[in-house]
Amino acid sequence: MTRILSVHSFRGGTGKSNLSANLAAAFAAKGLRVGVFDTDLASPGIHVLFGFTAGPDSHTLNDHLQGSIPIEKCSHDVTPASLAGGKGRIYLVPAAMDGDRIARLLREGYEVERLNDALFSLGQSQHLDLLIVDTHPGINEETLLSTAISDCLVMVMRPDQQDYLGTAVAIEVAQRLMVPEARLVVNKLPAHFDAEQVRARVAQSYGIPVGAILPLSDDLLTIASGSLALVDVPSHPWSAGVTQLAADLADALL
């Protein structure tokens, strides 16, 4: 059965999309078949990291949620060339990028139930080992659903007071929804912070395992979501942290 990993944060800009895409690459490098859903329908973006541009005929998650296109037709193989020789694959289900479609989705809404069915259905038909759900920040019907159905919730936060408080709220909700596994990821840690001190502090405050402490990185800012750090600069400390997190998650889930 496909394992579902939701990557969430209470506030925006924490690095969810960068983490989701690079985790997918790390899993694919281990030979796993991975699906990635962009459920941030109001502000989509993870497709950029995979260098994917939707053509006029390429379907998106919106076409499934607000139309009758089967989810399989909305998924696109975005496996990086450097991994294509192996068994691992990455299938991306992007969200629509044009303003009209985004506005229509926000205006008319959709049944979150369809999102649930789509995840299970793609997992089964593509024989996926893992599905990574990149989410919209905050708590709403969709993020509650992706939290409830996940086998593991990865909460991403910055070392920031607003993030500290919001993350506590999101974790409490996850506990009410009985998520079996959770990991906390602190991203964008400034160089002058003591990583071990931060690790100890968040581990104690939230009572869930710390999956990774990832540095604030000029190199990531330079990559500017244009590609996958794991592929471009695999030995960078940020990439190394994500690779280690992927190994930990694979051990816990598969």
Added chain:
Amino acid sequence: MRSSDPPDAAGASAAAVPLALPDGPLSMGRLVALEPAALRQLLTMGLRAGLAEPDLDACCAAAAPSLGQAPEQLRARLQERGWLRWDPERQRWRTRLGTDRPPAPPQA
């Protein structure tokens, strides 16, 4: 509950003031606020892989007492509200979100 209360008295008082099962369709916002925890667990399991017959029985048995109902009653209520339905493809009981309910029986 006072620590001096014997456990069966606590059980009786929980049954005397049963938690109410809200009316209307199920949303995630509603699910996350539901009590008791056993009912939340039942519906969360139904959202994931779904529940086999024995799982549903066990979950209803665990959740029913704090709702002041018999397990079969709770099971029937969940279906009436359209929160739970049998999925013939997966052969599982699954949680149903939203307004899409089975058609109401014709009014006499």
